[in-house]
Amino acid sequence: MKAWRVHHTGEPHEAMQLDEVPVPEPGPGEVLLRVRAAGVNFPDAMLCRGEYQIRPPLPFTPGVEMCGEVAALGAGVTGLDTGARVISPAALPGGAFAEYAVVPAAGVLPAPEALDDAEAAVLHIGYQTGWFGLHRRARLQPGETLLVHAAAGGVGSAAVQLGKAAGATVIGVVGGPDKAEAARGLGADVVVDRHAEDFVAVVKDATGGRGADVVYDPVGGDAYTRSTKCIAFEGRIVVVGFAGGTVPAPGLNHALVKNYSILGLHWGLYAAREPSAVRGVHEELTRLAASGAVRPLVSSRLPLSAAPAAVTSVAAGLTTGRLSLHP
Numbered sequence: 001m002k003a004w005r006v007h008h009t010g011e012p013h014e015a016m017q018l019d020e021v022p023v024p025e026p027g028p029g030e031v032l033l034r035v036r037a038a039g040v041n042f043p044d045a046m047l048c049r050g051e052y053q054i055r056p057p058l059p060f061t062p063g064v065e066m067c068g069e070v071a072a073l074g075a076g077v078t079g080l081d082t083g084a085r086v087i088s089p090a091a092l093p094g095g096a097f098a099e100y101a102v103v104p105a106a107g108v109l110p111a112p113e114a115l116d117d118a119e120a121a122v123l124h125i126g127y128q129t130g131w132f133g134l135h136r137r138a139r140l141q142p143g144e145t146l147l148v149h150a151a152a153g154g155v156g157s158a159a160v161q162l163g164k165a166a167g168a169t170v171i172g173v174v175g176g177p178d179k180a181e182a183a184r185g186l187g188a189d190v191v192v193d194r195h196a197e198d199f200v201a202v203v204k205d206a207t208g209g210r211g212a213d214v215v216y217d218p219v220g221g222d223a224y225t226r227s228t229k230c231i232a233f234e235g236r237i238v239v240v241g242f243a244g245g246t247v248p249a250p251g252l253n254h255a256l257v258k259n260y261s262i263l264g265l266h267w268g269l270y271a272a273r274e275p276s277a278v279r280g281v282h283e284e285l286t287r288l289a290a291s292g293a294v295r296p297l298v299s300s301r302l303p304l305s306a307a308p309a310a311v312t313s314v315a316a317g318l319t320t321g322r323l324s325l326h327p
Contacts (some may be wrong), residue, residue: 002327003098004307005059009050012311016048016062016097024094024102026074031105033068033088037121038096040307040323041065041154042243045315047092056093062311063096063325065089067111067121077105085111087124089271096121097307099327106275109282114289118298118324122154123285126322127294129240129267130158131281133216134166136270137263138236142167144213147203147227151188152179154314154322155218155240157297160186165293168214171206173199173223175317182320186297203230211235221246228254235260243317297321 001023006015026032044062046052070084080086087110088103090096111120134140146163150156151172163170164187172188174180175195183191190206192199203212211232217224220242227237228251239262250262271278288294299321302310310323 001099002304003061004063004304005061006048007059009048009058012045012048012315013308016308016311018305019059023100026072026077026102028075029077029105030074030102031070031077031080031088031108032072032074033066033086033101033103034071035066035068035096035099035101035327036085037067037117037301038063038325038327039065039122039125040310040314040325041125042241042314044097044311048311054092060093061095061098061101062307063090063098063101064092065121065124066096066101067117068101070108071100074105080105080108085117085120087111087120089124097304097325099304107271109279110286112286112289114286114292115295118301118326119296121324122296122298122322123289125267126155126158126296127162127285128270128278128281129155129265130162130216131285132267132270133238133240133263133265134159134162134214136277137265138214138216138238140166140168140214143169145169145171145203145207145211145232147171147173147199147212147215147230148188149173149215149217149219149223149227150243150317151186151191152182152320153218153243153317154319156216157182157186157321158294159216160188161294163216165288169206171199171203171212179320182297200226200230207232214238216240219244220248224248224250228258228260231258231260233259236263237261238263238265240265298324300324301326
C-alpha cells in the first residue's frame with residue numbers, strides 16, 4: 001500500500017515521503033481500516049517538525065483522524081463488522097495518511113449517517129475538542145456570549161456551530177474577508193476581521209461593555225492577551241492551542257482582580273482516561289449532525305498525493321474550514 005512517512009523531522013514538504021509499504025495486520029484488540037478519508041490538522045505539521053507533545057518513532061505516518069471501512073478484525077474484537085463505515089483517531093506511528101491503518105478497536109466509532117466520508121473524517125477531533133471545551137470545561141450556558149478565535153479554521157469552525165447549538169451568541173474572529181464570509185455561513189452572530197477591526201472593542205460594544213462569558217482560543221499569543229481585556233465577570237478562557245506560534249504567559253494577578261478562569265483543554269486525555277465520555281459525546285454529535293445543527297465545513301477534498309501541500313497550507317493558516325485527503 002502507499003503511505004506518507006516521515007523519515008527525518010522538518011517542514012512537511014521536506015520531511016514527508018510517499019512510500020510503498022506492506023499492509024499492516026491487526027493484532028489482538030485492533031482493527032484494520034481501509035482509509036476512505038483522512039482529516040488534515042495543525043498537529044500533523046507539528047508532528048513532522050518534531051514539535052508535538054507526542055513524538056512517534058521514525059519513520060512514522062502522519063494523519064491523526066480518519067473515516068474508514070473495517071477491513072479486518074484482530075483477535076478478540078467484537079461489536080464491529082467488516083465493511084462497516086467508521087471513524088477513529090489514528091494510532092501513531094501508523095497514521096491516517098495511508099491507504100490502510102491499524103487502530104485500537106476501543107476507539108472506533110460509527111460514522112454518522114448524515115455526513116459523507118470527508119465530513120465524518122474531520123468531525124472527530126475538532127468537534128470533540130469543541131464539545132469538551134465548551135460544555136465540560138467552560139459550562140457554556142444558553143444566552144451567554146462566546147468569543148471564538150480563528151472562527152473559520154478547523155477547530156474554531158466547530159466551536160462556532162457548537163456554540164450556536166448551545167444557544168449562545170457567537171462572536172467570531174477571523175483574518176480576511178473570505179474567512180469572514182465563511183464564519184457568517186457557519187452561524188456566527190458577529191464576525192470580526194482582525195485585519196480591519198479591534199475585536200476587543202467589538203466585543204465590548206456587542207455586550208454593552210460586559211464582555212464575553214466564554215473565550216475559545218486555539219491561537220494563543222496576542223489573541224489570548226487581548227481576550228483578557230474583554231472577558232466578562234466570572235468569564236472563562238478555554239486554552240485549546242497555540243496556532244499563532246506564541247505560548248502566552250498568563251497574568252494571574254489579572255485573573256484574580258477580574259474574577260475570570262483560565263481553563264486548559266487537551267482532548268486526548270479524555271480519550272485516554274475517560275473513553276466512555278468520548279463515546280457519549282460522539283452520540284451527541286451524531287444527533288446534532290442528524291438534525292443539521294452541525295456539519296463540518298470541508299473546503300477541499302484532495303487526493304492522497306497532495307498531503308504535504310495540504311499540511312503546509314493548514315500550518316500556514318491559509319485554509320478555510322477543513323481539508324480532507326482521499327486515498
